Amino acid sequence: MADNITTAGQRHGSLDKDHHAQLQHDDDVAQQKQASFSMDPERRVAVEKSLKRKLDARCSLFVLIYIMNYLDRNNIAAARLKGLEEDLNLDYDQYATCLSILYVGYILMQVPSNMFINRIERPSLYISCAMLLWGLISTLSGVVHNFGGMVATRFFLGFVEAAFLPGALLILSKWYTRRELTTRNALLFCGNLISNAFSALVGAGILSNMDGTLGHRAWRWLFWIEGAATMAIAISAAFILPDLPHNARGFTDEERHVAQLRMAEDVGEADTDSADQGALGGLRMALADKKIYLMMLTFTSYVVGLSFNAFFPSLTETLGFSYVPTLLMSSPPWLFSCLFSLVWAWHADRTQEKFWHVVGPILMGVVGFVISMSTLNIAARYVALFLQAGSYAGFIVFYSWISSSFPRPPAKRAVAIAMINAFSQLGNVAGSYVWKMEDNGYRKSYGIVLAMFGVTIAGCYAFKLVLVDLNKKIAAGEMDPWETKHDVAVQTAQIEMDAGAVAAERQHMREFRYLV
Structure with missing residues (x-):
């Protein structure tokens, strides 16, 4: 009897604590929303301009980090050209294992x-520490002497590098509205595109000049130099990268306040998690959302279709030029892709349209694949490489489509970004086997990626239909905007708001629509 009373009392105390935390959360939300109706408009514009200028400057470091992320992941391919397999006594299957284990x-x-x-x-600090650690692991790749050592370093390199891309996408989604996010994601992915353009040239420079230096093979210097550069950048990242809108260093209190208001106004709710969700709340919500599984399958097909990027020098080699011209000719298509992606992402943000901004570049890639399959003409095949690289622009828009399709709560959005990106890496594993068929200028390989782009287009269209249906239900009042039981919290937060604020808030929620 006494034990039952004690247990009940503990349970009641726990409920009171959770209720108090929820009320505190709702009070914070109410204060943010109330302030949005009281700030002078001219002052708001000035503060927001200053905020975005500082934020863009700090987030630009993500581009450099992504370059190093890609270089450290793929420098093993360049090292293979200068004796890595011979020194470690690797056969082809063992080398392929070193690639895929990452x-x-x-x-x-x-x-x-x-x-x-x-x-x-x-x-x-988390991303900086992860970067410092993967730079160290990359450096250690230069001291291994056997297959087991290389497999171990490659596995842990992938394990630690996993923190960066989904983490960076999540941080950007906490600062930028849906109207701004695609362009910022495009700037981030410029790091990947720039790496595609120049990684072979950087590797060639080190491998051509460092062989025998201090008694070490050039491929070992490749790991040491690039790993050391990564660690140096990691230290600076701890001081430059932004944290969260409510606590980021280098911003004024007013700027931090406006940063939170912007995100609350974007979809009609503050970008915070409720106090009662728990550590696994976001995971449970994500696993229960069927949209995620459709995006996972669609995105994986897209990644298989884009697998040509890892074999781009080999595809350029089919033009018939020697080693150095081949490397030089591999860069311009990716520079074009970088510029095209920025313009395309800007237009996607301007129009707030997603489907055609994903499918359009895919169709460009389809044309490039067809040209490569149907002719051996050198000029035509080189133009086709530009079209194939340009298909990457839709890939960038797809990432912002993920964030805008799971806007709230942040815990669910964090898991959605990571789940979709993680599952899509299976496409990289599958893609490594697609490009073994070298006959007739990789014609069969091009046929496979062409089919995968067709699957991607079908998946994007199905996802569009799902979002259109959800928008109709929201308009009819049959569901709340982001499919969570949030109405009670909103009503509680609105107690502190005047009648005009309440009306505006409810109208904003009714007007929310998924971007299609």
């Missing part, structure tokens, strides 16, 4: 990492 660690860590980064106050 994605095992990469896939395993993405969801736990993003769940963690969503709950900490200083994500900049």
